[in-house]
Amino acid sequence: MQGRSSLVPILLGVAAVMFAASPFLIDAAPYESTMGLIQRIFYYHVPSAMVMFTSAFVCGIASVTYLVKRTPGSDATALAAAELVVVFGLIVLVTGPIWARKAWGVWWVWDAKLTSAFVLWLIFVSYLLLRRFAGAGSELLAAAVGVFGMANVPFVYWSVNVWRSIHPTTTVIPSLIPEMRVPFYWCVIAFQVLYLALLLVRVRLERSRLTLEAIYAEIED
Amino acid sequence: MKFLSTVWTIARKDLVIEARSRELAYTTLFFAVSVVLVFSFSFVVEGVALTDAAAGIIWVAIAFSGTLALGRTFERERQADTLKALLLSPAERPAVYLGKLAGVLLLMIVVEAFMVPLVGLLFQAPLGRAPWRLMALLLTGTLGFAAVGTLFAAMLIRAHSRDVLLPVLLYPITVPLVIAGVRGTASIFAAEPNLAGAQAWLSMLVFFDAVFLTLALWVFGPVMSE
Numbered sequence: 198m199q200g201r202s203s204l205v206p207i208l209l210g211v212a213a214v215m216f217a218a219s220p221f222l223i224d225a226a227p228y229e230s231t232m233g234l235i236q237r238i239f240y241y242h243v244p245s246a247m248v249m250f251t252s253a254f255v256c257g258i259a260s261v262t263y264l265v266k267r268t269p270g271s272d273a274t275a276l277a278a279a280e281l282v283v284v285f286g287l288i289v290l291v292t293g294p295i296w297a298r299k300a301w302g303v304w305w306v307w308d309a310k311l312t313s314a315f316v317l318w319l320i321f322v323s324y325l326l327l328r329r330f331a332g333a334g335s336e337l338l339a340a341a342v343g344v345f346g347m348a349n350v351p352f353v354y355w356s357v358n359v360w361r362s363i364h365p366t367t368t369v370i371p372s373l374i375p376e377m378r379v380p381f382y383w384c385v386i387a388f389q390v391l392y393l394a395l396l397l398v399r400v401r402l403e404r405s406r407l408t409l410e411a412i413y414a415e416i417e418d
Numbered sequence: 419m420k421f422l423s424t425v426w427t428i429a430r431k432d433l434v435i436e437a438r439s440r441e442l443a444y445t446t447l448f449f450a451v452s453v454v455l456v457f458s459f460s461f462v463v464e465g466v467a468l469t470d471a472a473a474g475i476i477w478v479a480i481a482f483s484g485t486l487a488l489g490r491t492f493e494r495e496r497q498a499d500t501l502k503a504l505l506l507s508p509a510e511r512p513a514v515y516l517g518k519l520a521g522v523l524l525l526m527i528v529v530e531a532f533m534v535p536l537v538g539l540l541f542q543a544p545l546g547r548a549p550w551r552l553m554a555l556l557l558t559g560t561l562g563f564a565a566v567g568t569l570f571a572a573m574l575i576r577a578h579s580r581d582v583l584l585p586v587l588l589y590p591i592t593v594p595l596v597i598a599g600v601r602g603t604a605s606i607f608a609a610e611p612n613l614a615g616a617q618a619w620l621s622m623l624v625f626f627d628a629v630f631l632t633l634a635l636w637v638f639g640p641v642m643s644e
Contacts, residue, residue, distance in 0.1 A: 264640045319590040326586055331577035338573045341637045345566065345591050348633055352594035352626055359601075359618070 208394035215387035222380035244388035257347020277399035286318035428517025450483040472543035473603035558623035559599040
């Protein structure tokens with residue numbers, strides 16, 4: 198763990214530099230012809246959504262590991278990943294309506310991607326509520342919810358997709374002109390690096406907390 | 419064979435308790451009917467039900483009354499500390515899970531057998547248009563809901579604020595199931611029925627049930643180990 202945690206300052210530094218540079222890169226990209234300025238929110242919106250889905254899978258896989266092996270590290274990872282799903286999901290759910298107000302004329306529509314992102318976000322909020330309020334032994338129960346949450350992603354996506362769809366499809370990304378693609382992928386990497394740094398910091402914090410608790414318990418015995 | 423007889427023994431235990439008191443059946447059915455009534459105030463405009471209202475009301479009533487039944491079933495086990503006894507017995511964990519699931523499922527089906535015709539009557543829903551397909555949708559939807567619900571209700575048995583946490587956990591996870599149930603039922607009830615659409619939703623429900631039942635059978639063991 199010590200070796201990995203020394204990565205954190207480097208990752209944070211890289212993310213900081215990349216985020217500082219991103220407005221200039223985005224500014225250099227051409228305006229999208231119909232949407233104009235508001236289209237630029239896309240450079241932060243889509244990478245946050247990608248981080249959200251990455252984190253949901255990290256939480257699911259860590260939960261499976263915890264159910265099988267019961268290692269405290271995997272539980273700490275699942276908790277950290279679930280918190281980050283909620284944080285980055287909030288970014289997605291705030292930037293999306295800002296764009297939608299301008300492009301569609303309404304803050305929210307019951308479109309496939311919006312609804313499935315919202316449902317996924319709710320699942321991980323319920324995961325955190327469980328951990329916060331269920332009392333002792335909640336980490337095991339939370340692991341079950343993490344597994345179910347991950348398994349649910351394709352179902353949510355499919356069912357909501359058949360129900361309705363007006364969101365720009367994911368095929369937009371390959372169709373981006375090169376001048377837009379550079380800042381887009383720049384932001385994708387910046388968000389993923391930031392995500393990895395935050396995940397590692399949070400896991401380390403959780404592990405320290407567990408160690409501290411164990412020490413207290415030992416003193417009291 | 420022994421596995422199945424264990425499942426049956428546990429399910430029968432719940433059914434005998436229920437047959438003697440009828441507490442859950444009566445209260446859950448009453449609750450389902452009042453949900454239908456409450457929804458009729460918002461979905462009936464000038465005497466006519468909104469499009470797809472009947473399908474929505476059926477599934478909301480199933481989800482709400484199912485949560486109530488799940489909570490009560492396990493509250494009963496908790497009060498007498500009988501779930502611990504059940505887990506200490508030499509029965510396999512998956513058999514305990516399936517036994518509890520069968521009990522909950524049967525209860526929910528009994529409630530639906532009264533509630534769905536009532537909705538059909540009150541909202542002029544054409545229940546006879548594709549009765550087998552409708553029954554298949556209800557059965558697979560209820561099975562999926564009960565499969566996830568039984569696992570969550572069982573694991574929350576020792577948790578604080580379990581009454582609140584059960585719906586908090588259960589509703590977001592069962593969103594795909596509710597969408598499939600409502601849309602499938604609505605495509606049968608629609609003025610121009612779309613039976614192929616109902617079939618597609620039914621396949622999704624079968625797939626959902628298969629995945630989540632398998633997962634629940636696997637997760638129940640480790641989660642109920644202490």
